[in-house]
Amino acid sequence: xxxxxxxxxxxxxxxxxxxxxxxxxxxxxxxxxxxxxxxxxxxxxxxxxxxxxxxxxxxxxxxxxxxxxxxxxxxxxxxxxxxxxxxxxxxxxxxxxxxxxxxxxxxxxxxxxxxxxxxxxxxxxxxxxxxxxxxxxxxxxxxxxxxxxxxxxxxxxxxxxxxxxxxxxxxxxxxxxxxxxxxxxxxxxxxxxxxxxxxxxxxxxxxxxxxxxxxxxxxxxxxxxxxxxxxxxxxxxxxxxxxxxxxxxxxxxxxxxxxxxxxxxxxxxxxxxxxx
Amino acid sequence: xxxxxxxxxxxxxxxxxxxxxxxxxxxxxxxxxxxxxxxxxxxxxxxxxxxxxxxxxxxxxxxxxxxxxxxxxxxxxxxxxxxxxxxxxxxxxxxxxxxxxxxxxxxxxxxxxxxxxxxxxxxxxxxxxxxxxxxxxxxxxxxxxxxxxxxxxxxxxxxxxxxxxxxxxxxxxxxxxxxxxxxxxxxxxxxxxxxxxxxxxxxxxxxxxxxxxxxxxxxxxxxxxxxxxxxxxxxxxxxxxxxxxxxxxxxxxxxxxxxxxxxxxxxxxxxxxxxxxxxxxxxxxxxxxxxxxxxxxxxxxxxxxxxxxxxxxxxxxxxxxxxxxxxxxxxxxxxxxxxxxxxxxxxxxxxxxxxxxxxxxxxxxxxxxxxxxxxxxxxxxxxxxxxxxxxxxxxxxxx
Amino acid sequence: xxxxxxxxxxxxxxxxxxxxxxxxxxxxxxxxxxxxxxxxxxxxxxxxxxxxxxxxxxxxxxxxxxxxxxxxxxxxxxxxxxxxxxxxx
Numbered sequence: 053x054x055x056x057x058x059x060x061x062x063x064x065x066x067x068x069x070x071x072x073x074x075x076x077x078x079x080x081x082x083x084x085x086x087x088x089x090x091x092x093x094x095x096x097x098x099x100x101x102x103x104x105x106x107x108x109x110x111x112x113x114x115x116x117x118x119x120x121x122x123x124x125x126x127x128x129x130x131x132x133x134x135x136x137x138x139x140x141x142x143x144x145x146x147x148x149x150x151x152x153x154x155x156x157x158x159x160x161x162x163x164x165x166x167x168x169x170x171x172x173x174x175x176x177x178x179x180x181x182x183x184x185x186x187x188x189x190x191x192x193x194x195x196x197x198x199x200x201x202x203x204x205x206x207x208x209x210x211x212x213x214x215x216x217x218x219x220x221x222x223x224x225x226x227x228x229x230x231x232x233x234x235x236x237x238x239x240x241x242x243x244x245x246x247x248x249x250x251x252x253x254x255x256x257x258x259x260x261x262x263x264x265x266x267x268x269x270x271x272x273x274x275x276x277x278x279x280x281x282x283x284x285x286x287x288x289x290x291x292x293x294x295x296x297x298x299x300x301x302x303x304x305x306x307x308x309x310x311x312x313x314x315x316x317x318x319x320x321x322x323x324x325x326x327x328x
Numbered sequence: 329x330x331x332x333x334x335x336x337x338x339x340x341x342x343x344x345x346x347x348x349x350x351x352x353x354x355x356x357x358x359x360x361x362x363x364x365x366x367x368x369x370x371x372x373x374x375x376x377x378x379x380x381x382x383x384x385x386x387x388x389x390x391x392x393x394x395x396x397x398x399x400x401x402x403x404x405x406x407x408x409x410x411x412x413x414x415x416x417x418x419x420x421x422x423x424x425x426x427x428x429x430x431x432x433x434x435x436x437x438x439x440x441x442x443x444x445x446x447x448x449x450x451x452x453x454x455x456x457x458x459x460x461x462x463x464x465x466x467x468x469x470x471x472x473x474x475x476x477x478x479x480x481x482x483x484x485x486x487x488x489x490x491x492x493x494x495x496x497x498x499x500x501x502x503x504x505x506x507x508x509x510x511x512x513x514x515x516x517x518x519x520x521x522x523x524x525x526x527x528x529x530x531x532x533x534x535x536x537x538x539x540x541x542x543x544x545x546x547x548x549x550x551x552x553x554x555x556x557x558x559x560x561x562x563x564x565x566x567x568x569x570x571x572x573x574x575x576x577x578x579x580x581x582x583x584x585x586x587x588x589x590x591x592x593x594x595x596x597x598x599x600x601x602x603x604x605x606x607x608x609x610x611x612x613x614x615x616x617x618x619x620x621x622x623x624x625x626x627x628x629x630x631x632x633x634x635x636x637x638x639x640x641x642x643x644x645x646x647x648x649x650x651x652x653x654x655x656x657x658x659x660x661x662x663x664x665x666x667x668x669x670x671x672x673x674x675x676x677x678x679x680x681x682x683x684x685x686x687x688x689x690x691x692x693x694x695x696x697x698x699x700x701x702x703x704x705x706x707x708x709x710x711x712x713x714x715x716x717x718x719x720x721x722x723x724x725x726x727x
Numbered sequence: 728x729x730x731x732x733x734x735x736x737x738x739x740x741x742x743x744x745x746x747x748x749x750x751x752x753x754x755x756x757x758x759x760x761x762x763x764x765x766x767x768x769x770x771x772x773x774x775x776x777x778x779x780x781x782x783x784x785x786x787x788x789x790x791x792x793x794x795x796x797x798x799x800x801x802x803x804x805x806x807x808x809x810x811x812x813x814x815x816x
């Protein structure tokens with residue numbers, strides 16, 4: 053069976069701004085990335101009172117999820133699921149909690165609940181009622197995977213009808229010493245990218261609600277995993293730009309995008325009706 | 329969906345009960361609790377809490393973080409029991425590694441941070457093992473594997489979820505062989521964290537007991553060597569049991585508290601049974617998640633009651649034997665289920681004096697010989713992650 | 728507003744990072760948990776930490792905490808009672 057799925061939503065928040073595959077909002081000149089100030093605009097139609105209480109990586113994940121899910125026309129709780137891929141995971145919360153351990157009054161229970169990288173997925177699942185099998189996948193920064201292969205596996209095995217694949221990292225500058233020197237450069241950013249995928253073969257109807265089709269092919273030859281440091285979030289950022297119709301030089305024209313692993317290639321092709 | 333059972337050809341376990349299946353089973357039969365004093369670090373506020381620490385006399389590989397060492401110990405034991413060292417390297421090295429982990433190198437990173445906070449500087453080499461994925465890489469390197477590597481961090485369901493993911497890879501034909509398991513160590517962060525939630529028992533956990541005070545922390549690692557039944561039979565491997573079904577779900581309820589109705593747990597158990605093409609009445613034994621907290625035990629009991637009704641199998645939680653080893657728990661308890669099926673003996677739910685009247689079953693309180701064909705293992709974690717594994721005994725799976 | 732109640736309201740807003748809430752907006756007699764502010768079990772534990780840090784009052788039993796946190800008024804009364812007991816010992 054050829055495993056294939058369709059990407060039907062894309063959302064992002066990163067140093068360039070936030071938005072989905074159609075619309076990008078840029079940060080005001082001189083502004084720092086600040087999900088707190090963003091929250092009231094983003095969630096004004098369906099308020100999210102707890103947003104300010106989430107840790108930073110959860111905030112980023114929820115913003116990207118919110119942007120990607122806006123095109124969703126129907127929901128089905130236990131057929132929807134989410135995956136998050138993260139390199140630094142709960143690092144910021146770990147630091148906050150460890151510092152609180154020595155403070156008067158004792159350690160902070162709230163900070164502790166965010167010291168699990170999977171809490172970001174929990175916040176997304178709670179907010180969007182996703183009750184299917186969720187996954188948090190910590191990954192070394194040198195590997196290019198962005199969770200799409202795992203999402204594809206879930207929807208093709210019919211464990212979920214839709215899977216939200218997130219890549220999220222948020223590391224405060226003070227945490228840099230906690231990361232190995234050769235990994236620091238690519239992790240200095242705060243970002244989250246979300247790709248909503250739906251299972252089954254691409255629909256053959258003339259009217260498509262999808263952005264791109266995705267399939268996996270075996271490599272002819274197994275190769276070793278790439279060991280050169282990948283800019284964390286880099287592949288996800290590139291895919292997001294591809295889906296938005298802008299390649300690295302801001303020009304249109306590239307119609308397929310590949311994510312490679314040792315034995316397989318994920319090939320993502322723009323849906324026919326989205327190709328200009 | 330039709331599903332051939334996945335064969336377990338090797339097991340490795342290291343925990344508060346020692347290292348290896350034989351020591352582990354002997355301890356379960358002897359009703360020995362591994363809970364005891366904490367010694368791998370000191371804690372002025374919580375050092376008196378009994379924990380499930382891997383005994384200092386137990387041999388673990390040196391080098392790297394404690395997580396890496398425990399994971400390598402568990403993986404090596406599974407590797408050699410499965411006889412994979414006898415496979416041609418070209419075939420062997422393609423095996424996948426899927427590891428559940430939450431604490432990663434935190435035990436070592438904490439020392440760095442403490443020194444940094446106290447004197448303003450520390451040796452950054454201490455934090456080179458910080459991320460969870462380091463143990464996965466270490467296992468792959470130690471076993472000489474060059475295939476797919478995945479780390480799963482789904483809180484206390486991590487180890488079970490890793491096993492489920494590995495089974496998916498084999499069932500789909502993506503992989504022939506996979507090592508799947510879980511690892512976590514005791515850390516100051518988790519000790520202080522769970523204590524800050526007021527969910528830790530100062531007298532050791534008593535799952536399902538009417539007067540239970542909470543959980544006990546533990547540590548350890550466990551691995552299963554998994555392959556398709558066809559692959560195992562073709563190379564003449566001994567099969568120790570089967571993964572007949574698996575399923576995961578999410579409560580989508582609260583970041584730390586479980587859904588009191590246990591709906592997510594129920595859905596995971598039901599889906600795992602459906603995959604295994606079994607009825608609830610086929611299940612002989614449930615190894616409960618049973619942490620000993622008020623909330624978890626009630627939610628799990630509600631889910632079990634809803635699925636099994638009056639046809640209740642034998643149930644026990646083994647958390648007072650091992651402590652709650654977090655990401656390793658689901659993998660350790662997978663080994664417990666497989667040992668139960670092999671030896672046809674159910675382990676006891678230690679610490680139980682009087683069952684909570686809100687729990688609809690009476691856990692097994694002494695190790696009991698029993699006719700077991702199918703066993704179920706539950707693992708539930710913070711964030712509402714749920715994973716259920718269904719095992720069948722080796723003889724039943726033979727063609 | 729009672730100065731202790733106002734101080735508690737500020738602590739709660741700061742510790743629990745409540746968005747768009749000012750001290751005056753918290754009704755001193757309204758439940759803090761469930762309805763009202765919609766605080767949950769983790770928030771209760773965070774307030775236990777706050778009590779120890781700001782008022783040197785320890786709570787080790789969550790049930791004691793539940794009663795103390797029933798409302799702002801209940802919390803203020805609990806603190807005053809504990810402080811009074813501490814002075815008379």
